């Protein structure tokens with residue numbers, strides 16, 4: 001499908017999705033959110049890892065599009081927020097691992113997009129934050145909830161109440177990003193991490209993601225039950241038989257995702 005504001009490139013089962021409106025620092029307008037939702041819903045089944053990054057050399061995504069939001073009504077804001085939530089929830093629930101390669105500003109909706117990915121890596125020049133209160137609003141694409149789950153309630157409150165931007169090192173210190181890389185090595189690093197996922201059983205990786213995601217919002221007993229179910233389900237797969245047989249035969253496994 002042809003998109004206006006995003007680019008999707010697929011190489012050896014790893015998809016790189018670039019949000020590409022560099023003149024507006026890749027800000028998320030409705031069109032871009034619709035394209036993201038459509039791209040997430042129509043990823044080829046051959047894709048086994050997704051990396052999201054920003055076009056140009058300044059921004060990952062500098063937020064929701066302020067020009068589009070400036071004069072909308074409450075009802076339109078609800079619709080706009082619903083669109084963002086839908087797109088990010090679709091991303092979060094993809095059955096494959098997703099990585100945000102934060103190559104510059106990840107503010108507001110951009111930080112929220114990164115938070116909807118499984119892993120976040122950042123370049124040395126990245127700046128992350130949720131500055132919505134400085135615009136008289138609050139995060140509206142899941143930031144109040146996902147940031148809290150990642151860095152804890154008190155840190156999330158500090159970041160959201162101050163609206164301050166963190167540099168990459170500070171973001172790593174509080175656990176908002178996993179690693180900080182030189183700008184020219186960020187994408188290669190993310191691809192190398194994705195390549196490690198690809199060596200493993202695709203059904204197992206997918207099941208692990210599902211159990212972690214759905215379990216995180218439940219009490220420990222219910223969450224562990226989810227794990228037990230996921231574990232048992234995999235014993236009906238060819239990959240489980242191949243993985244264990246390959247170990248016993250001292251050879252690499254040839255997983256097929258079946």
Ligand code: CO8
Pocket residue numbers: 023024025027028062063064065066067077078080081084105107108109110131132135138139140141
């Ligand atoms: N929306 C629209 N345009 C933007 C945005 C944005 N979020 N960010 C930057 N731009 C545009 C600028 O207007 C400018 O356009 P132009 O060249 O036409 O004047 C161009 O991008 C370049 O930006 P700057 O000249 O400002 O570049 P600087 O290097 O000086 O500054 C900053 C970079 C610091 C990133 C600065 O652009 C900035 O502060 N941007 C806004 C950051 C922000 O506040 N983001 C949060 C937005 S609110 C949000 O995301 C809410 C999400 C939930 C929505 C729920 C819906 C109801």
